[in-house]
Ligand code: HEM
Ligand code: HEM
């Protein structure tokens with residue numbers, strides 16, 4: 001599964017890190033870092049992250 | 063580091079202090095932060111955007127009861143365990159369990175019901191051509207939206223409104239004197255919440271409370287008391303804020319009737335109309351944080367324990383971020399911080415955004431040429447603000 005975050009939208013609130021902490025994290029500067037590939041077993045968590053993102057900046061491909 | 067930068071000072075507990083003032087605007091053009099009698103205030107957009115989410119700052123309201131001489135009891139226990147003041151893993155855990163139920167896909171089924179409610183309320187006064195906007199629209203709308211969301215019978219809205227505003231006394235500096243009535247109200251609200259939970263456990267449906275009852279993340283669930291605390295926080299945190307924000311929205315468009323007409327002709331701009339109100343006229347005029355550790359940020363030194371206020375209205379009208387800061391519902395804008403930011407970013411923002419969008423759309427399609435029609439009354443223009451009374455007259459469209 002491919003994960004894409006629209007950086008122009010993302011405002012680094014970090015709500016996604018609650019849902020899928022192995023895919024999304026905030027670095028020392030408080031900037032979102034994420035894995036572009038997520039294992040299929042994490043689909044529910046990543047979908048949840050996309051659902052709850054306040055800016056609706058997370059997209060999942062395939 | 064230059065030492066000659068003059069840092070402005072703002073006395074934010076002066077009863078005459080106002081966000082919409084020359085003094086505050088001057089302070090913002092002078093420097094990115096000001097000293098206040100509580101600590102610091104961050105004034106410019108760029109810095110609010112960065113520091114609001116900084117992990118070296120925590121929510122900071124947790125010690126409120128202690129600061130006011132309240133160290134135990136029903137209110138103390140609720141307050142010190144509720145989402146808003148939890149930090150770190152405790153906060154992550156509860157927030158994760160609550161978040162999905164408030165996502166757009168779960169809120170959407172409620173929207174037609176919100177629209178019916180807005181229409182019912184405004185149709186009741188349409189032929190009169192005048193009404194008291196807070197009492198006749200904003201308050202019943204905000205409260206009944208929460209009743210709809212939580213599945214509380216809408217006829218009970220006056221009780222819910224009364225309980226929430228009684229608990230609101232806890233925000234005042236007379237907390238200790240008011241503690242008895244606050245705790246009675248909280249106890250009564252607990253009763254509602256416990257009944258709701260028991261009912262949905264026995265009769266699960268397709269509603270928000272059922273989703274919370276069934277919330278499950280990797281086997282972790284909310285306990286009954288966590289559910290109860292959360293429901294009370296939703297009522298408390300979602301009602302006055304929405305009522306006040308709707309009041310401020312009406313005031314904004316009373317002063318920008320051309321934008322109101324634009325909205326009436328283009329209902330798809332209603333969401334932008336809400337965002338523009340929250341950017342230029344937010345009810346939460348500041349968001350409070352407290353430094354967890356000593357730290358430096360450019361020329362600002364913050365000691366652990368210092369209060370930092372993020373001024374949302376002031377940063378939302380910062381000409382550096384918004385070259386034409388006046389309300390323009392057709393403009394592309396950077397996000398505002400009227401819903402806070404970071405880990406504590408408002409849980410209910412999708413609900414609030416959706417219900418206010420519907421309200422502005424419905425109102426703009428029915429009313430035109432609004433004007434103030436008698437004495438209005440306001441909360442102070444700082445902290446959490448808004449109109450208490452807003453009599454308006456209008457022409458039926
Ligand atoms: C226009 C209406 C609203 C405004 C302006 C507003 C504003 C805010 C702000 C500024 C915060 C962050 C506080 C901070 O960072 O210190 C917040 C948090 C919160 N809001 Fe809202 N809110 C609104 C509506 C709602 C609604 C409708 C609900 C519930 C259904 C709600 C529930 C919450 C909760 C539970 C939190 C705490 C989140 C946390 O600490 O993780 N709010 N809100
Ligand atoms: C979840 C929704 C809530 C939101 C969005 C919210 C928002 C805010 C904001 C923005 C402030 C700063 C304004 C100020 O300092 O005057 C504030 C202060 C405060 N809030 Fe809330 N609040 C919420 C819930 C609650 C609840 C449930 C209580 C408890 C009864 C509460 C008690 C307080 C207190 C005591 C202060 C003053 C703190 C201080 O000045 O140090 N809040 N709140």
Ligand code: SF4
Pocket residue numbers: 005009010011012013014015016017024032052053054055056057058
């Ligand atoms: S929740 Fe959304 S806005 Fe926040 S960090 Fe994640 S992607 Fe960015």
